[in-house]
Amino acid sequence: MTLAVRVPEELSARLPAEQRGPGLDRDAVRLLVSRGTAVSHHSFGELPTLLRAGDLLVVNTSPTLAAAVDGWIGHARVVVHFSTRGDDGRWAVELRDPDGRGTTRARAGGPAGTEVRLPGGGRLLLEEAVSERLWWARVCGGEIPGLLREHGRPIRYSYTKRDQPLSVYQTVFALPSPDGSGSAEMPSAARPFTTRLVAELVSRGVQFAPVTLHTGVASAEAHEPPYPERFSVPEASARLINAVRAGDGRVVAVGTTAVRAVESAAGADGIVRAREGWTDLVVTPERGVRVVDGLLTGLHEPEASHLLMLEAVAGRAARTRTLTLSIAQATASETAMRTM
DSSP states (O other), rough: OOOOOOOOHHHHGGGGGGGGTOOTTOOOSEEEEETEEEEOOOOOHHOOOOOOOOOOOOOOOOOBBHHHHEEEETTEEEEEEEEEEEESSSSEEEEEEEOSSSSSSEEEOOOOOOOOEEEEEOOOEEEESSSSSSSEEEEEEOOOOHHHHHBBBBOOOOSSSSSSGGGGOTTTTTOTTTSSSSSSSSOOGGGGGGGHHHHHHHHTHHHHHHEEEOOOOOOOOOOOOOOEEEEEEOOHHHHHHHHHHTTOEEEEEEEEEHHHHHHHHHHHSOBEEEEEEEEOOOOHHHTTOOSSSEEEEEOOOOOOOOHOOOOOOTTTTTTTTTOEOOOOOOTTTTOOOOOO
């Protein structure tokens, strides 16, 4: 018998940390540190004291898109989540039904040929299935980046209290993409970083290696493994990662997206090489990790596929180079974060 376990609703992030009280900033969340089986509790602002000079944080520079747009199929209103931009100009999209509370619920996708009317006179035509809920679609009568800028809003989750501006969903590491690509959902592990905290880390000798992975729409309902996503590991970051690994520093990925990007650029010899394109890598305990020594991540539900990656990292706890950092960032009073 399989027992389904869910995170209690009261532990969900209904409001961003900085909106929960006067004087709070994004780093006003709790930090659980796991070194093998030993754990300790901290605030996120203590991160500089938990790392050491020569350590390296790999960060995702993908910007978050205003990826949710209203549309209509006949007279029925739907919400289109623009997930991933394809090389041929099409987008992988998910259609959702409004739930009357400002959020959405799952909707059966397709069939091929379904037409969705968009704001501004554009049309979205579903062409072929990516998965049970995602479809490759082509837009007629407009460009997606402009549509998202004018009519889009951030994807909102059912546990949140209200809509938030797009700026709330951007991390301090986000950089604009020349072709308008970005992440449908925020690379959220980096959200607690502030410019002040980054400056303190740099002053203590902690280094940063930027990579990019544009994350698509996750499935909270089905906990699907990630599908192929676009990524880039630049030459300068690859060299920095290799240099740190050759010395005494530790490579700590900020988020599962950073792990997926850097591990996709690593060869069987553990050397990271500059690379860009699409990755279908799913990091599991069987595959293991070749580069990453630690993972700084957010709260995941027990059934989430991300836990396989957590296990792949935390399973190396017997090795002296392993450090697993887990951010329990659901609420300011958060106390639980699962690591293997």
